[in-house]
Amino acid sequence: MLLFYKILRVGVVTEPLALGEPDVIEVAREVETKARRLLGRAVAIREVDAGSCNGCEIEITSLTGPVYDSERFGIHFVASPRHADLLLVTGPVTRNMEVPLLKTYEATPDPKVVVAVGDCARTCGVFRGSYAVVGSVDAVIPVDVFVSGCPPEPADILRGILTALDRLPQRNGRRDGA
């Protein structure tokens, strides 16, 4: 009973999504209008850790928490790429994860969107040039949106996902990062 008393006392703590820094999110490819319209209101996300340090994962985890609450935008995380529409990829792609990442991409049904999260996913970050790393995520699978940061804030990740679906409020006119 103490639990429910606490719940009722705290109330809803979700923060509204602010505008944020424009240059954090980079749109690499245009997502088709058809896909954007289909996935606009209900998106299933499969998160793929292609070799990251898990810093980005911790930020992604808070997305489903009460403060950032990705579910209010119709986003939910799923267990299998077959159920997914959007792949959320983190980390520089290591040699061992190159094929699994590719297989995950192939297992996802069309239409699909790929959002790469973190500096490592875009430029390999601090791991650039390492013997264990193949390259950035777009060297393996086509990426639609990059979210920079090490790690990016959960709000930025959310904005990146919504940009990919063109559902970000107040952003209808601006397409690219600048």
Added chain:
Amino acid sequence: MAPELLLLALSVASYAVGALAALIFRGMVGRALVAVGALVGSLGTLALGAWCLATGATLAFAAPWLPLTGLALRADGLSAFFLVVVGLGGAAASVYGFGYSAHYDGRYSLRLLGAMFNVLLLSLAIQVLADNALTFLVTWEAMSLSAYLLVLVEHDQHGTVRAANWYLAVTHAGFAALVAAFLVLAGGDMTGSFAAMRSATLPPATRNVVFLLALVGFGTKAGVIPLHVWLPMAHPVAPSHVSALLSGVVIKMGVYGLMRVALDLLGGGPPWWGGVVLGLGAVSALLGVLYALMEHDLKRLLAYHSVENVGIILLGVGAGLMFQSYGLPGLATLGFIAGLYHTLNHACFKGLLFLGAGSVLYATHTRNMEELGGLISRMPRTAACFLVGAASISALPPLNGFASEWLVFQTLMGGALVPHPEAAIGMAIAVAMLALTSGLAVACFVKAFGITFLALPRSAEAERAREVPASMQVGMLVLVGMCVALGLTPFLVVPVLSRALAGLGGLPLTPIGFSLRLPFSVSGVTGEMSPLLVGVGVLLLGTLTAVVLRGVADRRLRIGDTWGCGRVGQTPRMEYTATAFAEPLRRVFAELYRPTEDLSIDFHPKSKYFVRSIAYRSEVEPWFERLLYTPLLSALRGAAVRVRQVQAGSLHLYLAYMTIALLALLVVARWSR
């Protein structure tokens, strides 16, 4: 000549021709003649039974000039029904057997197989017509012996001889009980005719003794726990069409005998008779399916399911006996109808499953589920037939298993009307046990079908499997048709059954009325359902959904790899095994199974961090062998050793024995004058 006698003569002659042809002809001609003889005989038997059920004709034939009390045959409703069961099972098995026995040519004796197959069918057909004790016992023994010889056909396989020995021993123990039962039942009457037994009045204690002896005798044949140990040994090692016949028809003779003696000849008895049968049925059903779950030998699994289904049949029969003793004839009829319906259904779907298992064995030479897989694409028709059989035995609507289980449930729920709360609560517990049994049967058959047929083949043999010859497919398809037909039309079957039971042991003569659906109103218990309409409804809704989807939804389809978290490649070793599938249930029922686990790991010689192979073996505690049979057998052996001391080998001692025996006999004869 009356058509019944004509059909009977035709069947007998056909079986005889089939048996003789097996002994005379060889190769494919021999096999064909055996199959034709058995098929025509079975069709004749089927026609005879159907004719008698449809027209209500009764057959009567006597040959008193034969030795002892002679042959006496009579067909009433119950016999006619079991003739249908025999005919159906025999027909499907004989067609299938033609193709199946091809791979025995040169390796095992086709003459024994063909001859004994026909003799078995002949003895089954005559047995249900038997109208005196001698005929019944002679045909019973003929049935047991021919079945024993059939089990021995593949004599060099591992475990066959042991299985056959167990079968022979247990069936003769049962036979002894039956002889005793009939002797007591006949009383002083020397003809041993059933008519005399029916009208005789025996003291209650004698009737109880007869009932118990009959229960033991027929229970050994039916495979009731704890008299079931021979079943999972003998049925798997027999040729598959023989297994189908053994499981589908021969064990039903135990049910027939029990109903004949308890209901017809004794005319019913005190409530505890029904209670004992009900209890044995419930225990057999539950334990049968629990042991089946742990098996990964396909045919042994099916054999344990036979134990389970006999349990369900006895639930119906036991409930019927109980209701009869409490004076609720409508519910009693319902119980017997449920039991008989399940008998017919089980003959169909168990026969189908054994024929399917036989096809798998024919194609892959292994019964072990852990080595199979991927057969659905290699043997598509067998897979489809096995699926229908699996769905039927799991009592899924609208197939036949559901129709009869529904009737059993309704019968047991009628137990609410019994005035004694202990009987009513007993029936409630039986309902719960039946529900658990049926849920576990679903689990078991998901395992059996899924591991055997689906996913990737787990061995080279399974990979090389090809579809079986046409005659084997036809045998299976006939039974598929029967499963579907019997499931969709209970409103046709039930009136026939109630007519068959009319007048037996005081049951009401007027049959229960039914309409297109299956409503009934019996002593305040009402229930109604229509599997036909439900089946049509599901089919319609499914088709409608598919049609709507074609118009509305996206139709793109892409072939990809199985999702395995991105690993490279997929091998059969990544699939679930049968042992793994049953593991949660093994844990839940660990107190019953007391599984012993044996894990042996073969390490790489260079480093203990690398493993070459891991072998895991889990055995289930064989309670009945350990607690019942082993002590019994060692006691018998001990007694036998002690008796052997009488055979000292000395001629003088034997002469002394004979003299003493003669003197004793003279004294007894003088005294009883």
Added chain:
Amino acid sequence: MTAAFVMAAAQGLLALFLAPGVVGLIRWLKARLQNRRGAPAWQPYRELRKLFQKEIVVSRNASWLFHLAPFVVFASTLMVAVLVPVLAAPLPVDRIGDLLVVVYLLLLGTFFLALAGLDPGSAFGGMGASREVTVAALAEPTLALAIFALARGAGSTNLGEIAARTMADPLSAVSPGHLLAFAALFIVMLAETGRLPVDNPATHLELTMIHEAMILEYSGRYLALIEWASALKLLVFFVLLGNLFVPWGLATALTPGAVATAAGALALKLGVLAVAVAVLETRVAKLRLFRVPELLSASFVLALLAVTSSFLLR
């Protein structure tokens, strides 16, 4: 007569279209109980619409069973929705299927879904199938005894009869037999529909899944059918719990007024049950898989007590 059949079809369709809403309502309530905004209650409809427009990816090791299973599951669950008294009782469709038919039709869906989990040959599918049939088998005795307790009072296993008998005898609704049967059936509902504490519907850890694991291979319209069928199964259980144990509000005559009242009563009952499930799921944690049989045994004991009390208190 035709009105009755139209009613039956209509209530089946109503159940079908209401089902995702009930699931969405539970999710929204859970979100609010987790102090977050959550998606609106009609979010599952959007998800279904999206899934119908997506491509299907099928494993190359899958057989025709994989393609057949979603339709069998969907059709059998929809048939059940037609048979249960959603708005009106008794209806002529009542006589086609009773409670036992309902239970076994749901089992038909489970059978095919489990086989479809085994078909592609993945370890997850096998694991999900194995666990799902274990839970389904262990829930069966409780279901049967709950049916027995209900049927005993009504003298029949037909759903309309049971509802009518309870309406005619209001005191029986609070008899110990009824209450215990309700509790037992509630626990079975949690087990059969994959709700906490038996199975977490929102998990994405494969080793904790029961129902989800079987459908990891499905995508697109097949997945939509299966998700819709499982939402419908939840609605069917809610309808059974609501309209068999508290049948007041069911339309006994097919007049517009009665049907409207029935719809309102249904909405109320679904709402109450959704709140109960949401609160329960927030309060308890998922049980370890091998503790689930203990929970189901507890529900079996409740059902057995329901039956014995209904005998002894008659």
